[in-house]
Amino acid sequence: MAGKIENNRPVDPNAKDIQIKTKLIAMVGAVIVFSSVVAVTLSLTVFDKKQVQATEVQLLHSADGAMHVMQDWVDTLKNCAAITANRSDIANAYATENTDFFNELVNTYTELLDYDFMAFVDTNGIVTLGGKDGFQKGMNLSSSYAVRKALSGSPAYSFEELPGYPYSAIYAYPVKVDGQVVSATVFAYSLATTDFLNLMQVSYDVECTIFSNDIRVKSTIPGVEGTALANPEISEKVLVKGENYKGRNKIKGKDYISVYSPLKNDDGKITGILFIAKSLEDVEAIKFMTIKIVVPIALAIAIGLMFLSYLFIRWLMWRIANVTRQLKEMATGEADLTKRVTLRVLDEIGDLVINFNAFCDKLQQIIGETKKSKNELSNSGESMSASTQETASSITQIISNIESISHQINTQSGSVQQTAGAVDEISANIESLNQMIEHQSSGVSQASAAVEQMIGNISSVNNSVEKMASSFEELQSNANTGFKMQNDVNERILQIETQSEMLQDANTAISSIAEQTNLLAMNAAIEAAHAGEAGKGFAVVADEIRKLSETSSAQSKTIGEQLNKIKAQINEVVAASNESSRSFGVVSQKIQETDQLVMQIKAAMEEQNQGSQQITGALKTMNDSTEEVRAASVEMSNGNKMILQEVQHLQAATLEMKGSMDEMSSGARKINETGAALADISSQVQEAIGKIGTQIDLFKV
Structure with a gap:
């Protein structure tokens, strides 16, 4: 319903008296804030997803690296066993039963070579000589797959536990005299120590665990040693099918992104698992650190854009006010059609000014011709x-x-x-x-x-x-x-x-x-x-x-x-x-x-x-x-x-x-x-x- 009369035109009494400048500034500010929030949210979401994917890729590389390190250890044991078994003087020592030669050889190897245990065994798998930290003399190693295969004439390696010794990487090499197997050299690395785990943690910044079958032998995760693998899906895929497993799981209440790789003897038998994992807390920590950096920057950019938008809108409204002022003078003055609006910038508002001045020119021409036609109209x-x-x-x-x-x-x-x-x-x-x-x-x-x-x-x-x-x-x-x-x-x-x-x-x-x-x-x-x-x-x-x-x-x-x-x-x-x-x-x-x-x-x-x-x-x-x-x-x-x-x-x-x-x-x-x-x-x-x-x-x- 019409209310008061302004400039001879009715005005709605419910109309809100809000300037366009205020509306534009509010709208632009809301758009900038909304865009900033959306951009930051999308960026963090994508970053979080990419970070998880990067962590999974890093874990796969870390697992490959760990398996290469494990293979390097096996190759080192192989070299030690091969060098020892293929010495030219080893046959004479066995023929003369020169125990001093073997004792001196063991002491020399203990100082020069890198291994945890070593021994010489006879054809029945009984230890005839071992290092000071090695297998004890008289110990029966015939239960070892690697020892049995070496005594049959072929070198072999295995991952297994021996009576009285922890889960180890073992390499056995046959000693032959005149083509007959008379003994075997056995070298081993213990996987129940922290040497391998610390190497993985330092090299790849990951958590590492060694399994004997499904029992955790050694781990960098506190409080899990001696516990069994509780996930039957992982046990089926790794211990039965011999495939790698990649995924998320929970250990001791903490979430991990993990990779399980099977440890196999040279005959393909699976005897253990190598576990490499990254805690999701580390990923979340990186995410929160990113938020602390990105959010202030986004806020500063939004404030800067809002200030620039305010200056632009103010300048734009000033130009529109010039046109409005000229129209007001024409409406309230003496109807002077000779006045024009000054053109300052050639843009959309400049087009408005040009068209307004053209309209005034046309109106001036029409009124002039109308005055001339007034007398003719009367006649x-x-x-x-x-x-x-x-x-x-x-x-x-x-x-x-x-x-x-x-x-x-x-x-x-x-x-x-x-x-x-x-x-x-x-x-x-x-x-x-x-x-x-x-x-x-x-x-x-x-x-x-x-x-x-x-x-x-x-x-x-x-x-x-x-x-x-x-x-x-x-x-x-x-x-x-x-x-x-x-x-x-x-x-x-x-x-x-x-x-x-x-x-x-x-x-x-x-x-x-x-x-x-x-x-x-x-x-x-x-x-x-x-x-x-x-x-x-x-x-x-x-x-x-x-x-x-x-x-x-x-x-x-x-x-x-x-x-x-x-x-x-x-x-x-x-x-x-x-x-x-x-x-x-x-x-x-x-x-x-x-x-x-x-x-x-x-x-x-x-x-x-x-x-x-x-x-x-x-x-x-x-x-x-x-x-x-x-x-x-x-x-x-x-x-x-x-x-x-x-x-x-x-x-x-x-x-x-x-x-x-x-x-x-x-x-x-x-x-x-x-x-x-x-x-x-x-x-x-x-x-x-x-x-x-x-x-x-x-x-x-």
Whole structure:
């Protein structure tokens, strides 16, 4: 609801009187504080996450380093054992059982080499000699995996506990004389001392623990030695699977980031764990130290940004105040349009100043032109008053003319109604004619289609007749060829018959020769009998000739029978061939008669086809004439429709003109009434022009 009035405008009584400068400073300050808090929070969160990740990576490197150190210790033990076992004088010492040599060797090694325990063992694993801090003489080390493998001929290392000795790194090397294992040297580092743990703590700044299986043997974490590993997941992954474990766990109430690595013998058996860890308290301490450094710096930066923002907003509001002051002077002074705002900086506010000055220039120009147009406007008002009076008289004449035109339009409307009735009757007659033409066209189309179908059938029959004629010609040719070939066959059969008679004669001659040969053989046999012993050979030949004669006679008889059969069959073939020749003659005659009938049918079909073509031409001519009549009828119908449409349009136009004239008459009356009101308005406009001129004169241009 509007309250007090300020500068002739209502002001909301609930409106808060807060400067924009105060609002901007508060908003910018809040943004800076919020951004600083968010930036610090995100930075610390990321730093904390990165610090944990860096600690985990450092632990992995530390675990790798610890395993390398452990391997270096094993390599040192290996070197000590190998040097001792491979000495050239060790074999003589064993052969002569020179104990002084071994005692001197042990004392020398104790002073020079780096190890915790050493010993010589016999083939049963019994210590024969040990250092002053080493394994005791007579101690049985056969339970050690490394000792057993060395006595079998191969060097070995292991991580294990021996009776009476703590968890240690052990290396054993075989001593051979003439290729036979006679002893083994054993060197060991104790992992239950603080040497290895202190080295890890100093080198990597981590906590370190040595496990024998899952029991803590030695640790830099107070109060955990002798306790067991309570996490079954770690035991499964490290002691069973032989894999490293990385993660967080709690030991004695403190949180650690830790890495567990398996300790393996050279055969892969896992006997212990190397534990490397970093307390999360150290990570938190680094985080708190970072907060103590980052927060004051962020606070100082936020205060500095807020101060700079205050100076910038103050300068910005001062520039806006200059524009406001100029507007206020223009609103409360003498309306001096010649004043302008000074441009100091070319930016968004500078654009505002430029556009404001341009607006003042435009307003000054408009007011100047308005002053010049004031007199012209006054003259125009007087002219408008005179024109109003003339308009009133003209409107009176227009009203009388409109009434005369309206009477003529009523007369024209009656004539148009009569014309429309006549056109409708013509249109009905044309529609009836169109239907008759459609029926005639349909009948002609059906007849034309039937004739075309008949022509198609005639063409099909002609094609069939032509094919039949061609087939009969080919058949006639084949029959003639067959008749000729049959004559050739008959001639050849006659030749065969003649040749078979010649064979019969030859066979008769052969039979006669066989009978004569038989007689000669009989005569020869008789003569041989007369000759006695001298004719025995000739008798054998005569007998063979007789047999050959009998065989020839039998074969001649068989051949004669076969020739008689062949002759009978040839006679049958000759009779059949003659019958076939007569049949070929009859077929050829019938084919010629049929061919003549086909040619007659073909000629009749051609005559019928020509008649059908003439009928089709006549029907086509009739159909074209029908189409022309129908087209003329359609054109007439379309023309009649156009005439009918034009008449209807004329009726509609007449009605519209009549309505328009009524409206014009009514409007003219209203215009006449308005003319009087316009005269009053003209006098009011003249008064208003006078008042506007008075107000415009107040502006200084």
